[in-house]
Amino acid sequence: xxxxxxxxxxxxxxxxxxxxxxxxxxxxxxxxxxxxxxxxxxxxxxxxxxxxxxxxxxxxxxxxxxxxxxxxxxxxxxxxxxxxxxxxxxxxxxxxxxxxxxxxxxxxxx
Amino acid sequence: xxxxxxxxxxxxxxxxxxxxxxxxxxxxxxxxxxxxxxxxxxxxxxxxxxxxxxxxxxxxxxxxxxxxxxxxxxxxxxxxxxxxxxxxxxxxxxxxxxxxxxxxxxxxxx
Numbered sequence: 001x002x003x004x005x006x007x008x009x010x011x012x013x014x015x016x017x018x019x020x021x022x023x024x025x026x027x028x029x030x031x032x033x034x035x036x037x038x039x040x041x042x043x044x045x046x047x048x049x050x051x052x053x054x055x056x057x058x059x060x061x062x063x064x065x066x067x068x069x070x071x072x073x074x075x076x077x078x079x080x081x082x083x084x085x086x087x088x089x090x091x092x093x094x095x096x097x098x099x100x101x102x103x104x105x106x107x108x109x110x
Numbered sequence: 111x112x113x114x115x116x117x118x119x120x121x122x123x124x125x126x127x128x129x130x131x132x133x134x135x136x137x138x139x140x141x142x143x144x145x146x147x148x149x150x151x152x153x154x155x156x157x158x159x160x161x162x163x164x165x166x167x168x169x170x171x172x173x174x175x176x177x178x179x180x181x182x183x184x185x186x187x188x189x190x191x192x193x194x195x196x197x198x199x200x201x202x203x204x205x206x207x208x209x210x211x212x213x214x215x216x217x218x219x220x
Contacts, residue, residue, distance in 0.1 A: 002127075006207060007117035017112075093214050097116060100210040104203050 004101045008094055012059045022052050023090055026079055029053075029065055030087070035077040053077075060086070114211045118204055122169045132162050133200055136189055139163075139175055140197070145187040163187075170196070 010018040021042075028038035039049035057063040064083030068076045079087070120128040131152075138148035149159035167173040174193030178186045189197070 001123055003121040003124075004203060005119040005121060007119065009115040009117065011113040011115060013111055014113075093114060096210055096214055097207060100206055104206055 002105075004104060006094075006097045006101060008090070008097060010090070010093075015055075015059060017056060017059045018086070018090055022056060023087065025049060025052055026056075026064065026083060026087055029077050030079040030084070033076045033078060035065070035067065038077075112215075114214060116204075116207045116211060118200070118207060120200070120203075125165075125169060127166060127169045128196070128200055132166060133197065135159060135162055136166075136174065136193060136197055139187050140189040140194070143186045143188060145175070145177065148187075 007020055008018075009016065025038055025042060028041055029035060032038050032041070035049055035053065036046055039046045042049065053065045057065065060082065062082040063080055064086055066078050066080050068078070117130055118128075119126065135148055135152060138151055139145060142148050142151070145159055145163065146156055149156045152159065163175045167175065170192065172192040173190055174196055176188050176190050178188070
């Protein structure tokens, strides 16, 4: 069985802004409310996860993720409303590409 | 400036069959007639290049690359007519996805 897969990357001013791993990380932060828990679920280091977030936040006009330092729970992280908007736009683009891919499958057999 | 990029991977029976690096390698072999020269241009080892070719050849009904061993030039490699067909099909799929991407750019601003 042949499967066509499109890894969607979005660049901003030539720099890597969004990619599938970053999107999964954002989704996990939104669900778990914690960068540490999200990194753990992705089996990546906290530092690596933070670098991914930092890269996005620096390129965006507003931060996609907001860190809450300190507090009784040792701090958490949340996806901003701007971040949610970006997640939604990425998902719309992905859906349109997947729609094109589904049409291609019918036309081309390898 | 926002650029949307789709890295096109094609899987066969759940295994990685084609990806952008393999396509570039095939194109270079077709142009240079040598796996060694193609690997050198891609700045990857001969072994790595051969592993990529071997992975494709094993998954395909016919080999995409044919190695010519020995001879005065120390052996060469060529892309088979089946390989050329696959290159062409990959390019058609890529073009269709790029067409979709160009339409998306107009609709969505990040």
